[in-house]
Amino acid sequence: MIKNYLTAGKSAVAMAILSAAVLTGCEKEVMLEDQELATSHEAQAAGRSQEFVPNEVLVKFKAGVSEEARAAALARISGKVKERILTKAMARFGDREGLTLVHTPMAALEALSKIKGGAAIEYAEPNYIYTHAAASTDPYYTNGSLWGMYGDGTSPANQYGSQAGEAWAAGNTGSKSVVVGIIDEGIQYSHPDLAANVWTNPYDPVDGVDNDGNGYIDDVHGWDFDGNNNEVYDGGSKGSLDDHGTHVAGTIGAVNDGKGVVGVNWNVTMISLKFLGRRGGTTANAVKAVDYLTDLKTRHGMNVVASNNSWGGGGFSQALYDAVNRANAKEILFVAAAGNGGNDGVGDNNDAVASYPSNMDLPNVIAVASITSTGGRSSFSNYGATTVDIGAPGSAVNSTTALNTYSSYSGTSMATPHVTGGVALYAATHPGATAAAIKSAILSSAVPTVSLSGKCVTGGRLNVSGF
Numbered sequence: 001m002i003k004n005y006l007t008a009g010k011s012a013v014a015m016a017i018l019s020a021a022v023l024t025g026c027e028k029e030v031m032l033e034d035q036e037l038a039t040s041h042e043a044q045a046a047g048r049s050q051e052f053v054p055n056e057v058l059v060k061f062k063a064g065v066s067e068e069a070r071a072a073a074l075a076r077i078s079g080k081v082k083e084r085i086l087t088k089a090m091a092r093f094g095d096r097e098g099l100t101l102v103h104t105p106m107a108a109l110e111a112l113s114k115i116k117g118g119a120a121i122e123y124a125e126p127n128y129i130y131t132h133a134a135a136s137t138d139p140y141y142t143n144g145s146l147w148g149m150y151g152d153g154t155s156p157a158n159q160y161g162s163q164a165g166e167a168w169a170a171g172n173t174g175s176k177s178v179v180v181g182i183i184d185e186g187i188q189y190s191h192p193d194l195a196a197n198v199w200t201n202p203y204d205p206v207d208g209v210d211n212d213g214n215g216y217i218d219d220v221h222g223w224d225f226d227g228n229n230n231e232v233y234d235g236g237s238k239g240s241l242d243d244h245g246t247h248v249a250g251t252i253g254a255v256n257d258g259k260g261v262v263g264v265n266w267n268v269t270m271i272s273l274k275f276l277g278r279r280g281g282t283t284a285n286a287v288k289a290v291d292y293l294t295d296l297k298t299r300h301g302m303n304v305v306a307s308n309n310s311w312g313g314g315g316f317s318q319a320l321y322d323a324v325n326r327a328n329a330k331e332i333l334f335v336a337a338a339g340n341g342g343n344d345g346v347g348d349n350n351d352a353v354a355s356y357p358s359n360m361d362l363p364n365v366i367a368v369a370s371i372t373s374t375g376g377r378s379s380f381s382n383y384g385a386t387t388v389d390i391g392a393p394g395s396a397v398n399s400t401t402a403l404n405t406y407s408s409y410s411g412t413s414m415a416t417p418h419v420t421g422g423v424a425l426y427a428a429t430h431p432g433a434t435a436a437a438i439k440s441a442i443l444s445s446a447v448p449t450v451s452l453s454g455k456c457v458t459g460g461r462l463n464v465s466g467f
Contacts, residue, residue: 052126089291128314148393174265175428185245186274225285226277239403250400251417264421310413328364337412350384370394392418
């Protein structure tokens with residue numbers, strides 16, 4: 001029964017890309033005046049907890065600081081260096097210092113109060129813990145479950161879907177030359193709907209040697225920064241892990257093969273950058289993942305157009321901001337989930353209380369909210385007239401999951417890859433387009449629609465069938 005539906009679903013939607021609600025054009029509510037508006041205390045008061053690794057801090061020492069000064073700074077918190085982080089991207093952007101991950105017997109916030117402001121310190125911050133932004137899992141169902149790919153003129157039709165089917169009918173099904181990074185959990189790269197579109201590293205064959213000199217040995221399909229190894233799929237024979245990353249990948253680029261599900265792009269190249277593990281992911285590993293893509297584009301000229309970031313939960317991180325800014329310098333978009341506040345109060349208004357990383361004020365960031373199949377704002381979705389750029393299908397979205405399965409998930413996690421898929425589809429027909437041009441095309445293609453759930457998020461649904 002599932003197989004019959006999936007085959008029919010693919011052929012039906014193949015006759016119609018991204019339809020989403022651009023969240024602009026209404027009166028401003030509470031303006032975000034400062035990038036660091038959402039301190040831990042403010043966020044918690046608004047219902048947003050911000051977790052971080054206990055007894056760890058990320059320290060950025062000033063350039064040229066002596067070893068004696070470093071030791072004196074660390075002595076104030078009885079700190080010991082756990083890891084020195086100096087990515088290839090940092091080095092190529094002239095940063096010879098990098099970051100220092102420090103273990104301390106003190107509580108993290110206490111340690112920060114003692115080490116911040118020192119003459120040797122540029123900044124110090126918590127090593128935040130991020131989690132994926134999937135709100136719930138719905139029972140798998142067999143009729144019309146790919147509504148996020150539908151459009152006004154498809155069969156089945158849904159005007160609030162992605163309009164992807166109409167783009168495919170016009171001959172735009174993506175391109176393998178377009179590369180996107182999935183910074184998330186891992187991906188089941190052997191999944192029958194994904195295998196053809198998952199990247200295999202041509203610069204580092206499997207031989208136990210770091211042939212491309214990027215610091216990662218045999219990074220065949222990407223890298224597992226959480227486990228610090230080259231195996232990006234840890235679902236094994238039970239499929240117990242990496243569902244979320246695999247689901248995200250399917251929405252961006254599941255193949256059109258007459259079975260399973262189909263993504264916004266039939267053809268695309270996806271790199272798995274796993275930093276979310278069993279306990280979430282850290283700032284330190286998120287920085288490495290972002291810089292991995294920047295390094296690929298810098299050294300090899302790969303056509304990396306975007307990273308998909310269906311996660312959040314930490315406060316403002318200067319270290320992550322700097323990494324995303326390095327990506328911006330290399331024309332790589334950072335598509336990020338707006339978050340799942342879900343309480344219909346100030347806690348889900350990103351204009352009032354910042355949600356990171358989507359609230360980072362950088363030109364390459366696209367913040368994504370979730371809409372339902374009837375065009376309303378999903379009840380769990382954050383919003384923001386000035387801080388959230390676009391909304392996309394995020395409720396009851398079916399896609400690939402671990403161990404060759406398919407599942408329905410909901411969350412801004414599910415909305416975000418629809419937008420990343422739209423970015424990749426546009427890039428396929430506009431080779432060489434800048435990040436600014438792609439972002440502008442995504443946001444300006446909106447068709448006016450109604451306010452979403454009465455919140456200050458009016459705008460339109462995106463129609464990229466002309467991409």
